[in-house]
Amino acid sequence: xxxxxxxxxxxxxxxxxxxxxxxxxxxxxxxxxxxxxxxxxxxxxxxxxxxxxxxxxxxxxxxxxxxxxxxxxxxxxxxxxxxxxxxxxxxxxxxxxxxxxxxxxxxxxxxxxxxxxxxxxxxxxxxxxxxxxxxxxxxxxxxxxxxxxxxxxxxxxxxxxxxxxxxxxxxxxxxxxxxxxxxxxxxxxxxxxxxxxxxxxxxxxx
Ligand SMILES: CC(C)(COP(=O)(O)OP(=O)(O)OC[C@H]1O[C@@H](n2cnc3c(N)ncnc32)[C@H](O)[C@@H]1OP(=O)(O)O)[C@@H](O)C(=O)NCCC(=O)NCCS
Numbered sequence: 294x295x296x297x298x299x300x301x302x303x304x305x306x307x308x309x310x311x312x313x314x315x316x317x318x319x320x321x322x323x324x325x326x327x328x329x330x331x332x333x334x335x336x337x338x339x340x341x342x343x344x345x346x347x348x349x350x351x352x353x354x355x356x357x358x359x360x361x362x363x364x365x366x367x368x369x370x371x372x373x374x375x376x377x378x379x380x381x382x383x384x385x386x387x388x389x390x391x392x393x394x395x396x397x398x399x400x401x402x403x404x405x406x407x408x409x410x411x412x413x414x415x416x417x418x419x420x421x422x423x424x425x426x427x428x429x430x431x432x433x434x435x436x437x438x439x440x441x442x443x444x445x446x447x448x449x450x451x452x453x454x455x456x457x458x459x460x461x462x463x464x465x466x467x468x469x470x471x472x473x474x475x476x477x478x479x480x481x482x483x484x485x486x487x488x489x490x491x492x493x494x495x496x497x498x499x
Contacts, residue, residue, distance in 0.1 A: 325455040326464065326489060327480035328472040329415070330441065332451050338442045341435035343394060347401070347427075349439055352391025356400070357383065360391075363400045367422035385409055387416055389443035394423070394432050401427045404436035406444045406452065416444040418454040421463060433466045441470065458485070464493040 343349055352360070357375050360382075364373040383391070385407035394402035402423040406416045418440055423432055444452050454472065456463055458481075474486050481489075 392439040406440040
């Protein structure tokens, strides 16, 4: 993938800070960790469940302002407005690919499965986030699972994602759901993965 092309197309990054931003800031970017999860049409993906008072539901038109508020409230992926949400997420969304965790009418978590030309035929998992007060309860697991179900319904053969070294809770979640490291041009190499895996997966008896 050419650099100019890459700089034009930043929406595949699942973590928000664009490669364009990194490059234009003049810093050598640390390669993103790329992960892949195959989806077989006959695999039975049962609906995820979440504990009371949480609920899971898909994105519906009209959710945009609340979604922008959630992404800003997560404090993770820079500043959001309706334009950015449309360009990076809602525009390329798969049918049913926008998933929320709610408490009453409030959105407290989100994830999205999108189509981006560079990575077809696969779906791209993007912007998985929970508000800080709702982490540590397995809700990220449920969000990603529901995007996988949407991708399977859309007859997509697999999902890709890109993330960063420090997102250990996310990386552990992705492994638990069957995503595996994928090496390749522009993505993290074996050495980078070895370091991250030690932190995300290895645990000592306490
Ligand atoms: C990713 C995210 C949605 C996961 O939320 P969550 O479901 O509440 O995740 P948890 O806190 O339960 O952590 C998931 C797992 O990682 C583990 N974990 C959490 N923090 C960890 C850390 N610093 N190091 C290693 N493991 C960690 C948890 O113990 C848990 O493991 P377990 O399932 O074996 O118990 C949430 O952390 C978040 O919003 N992060 C910020 C945004 C982000 O990084 N998004 C991903 C972009 S690619």
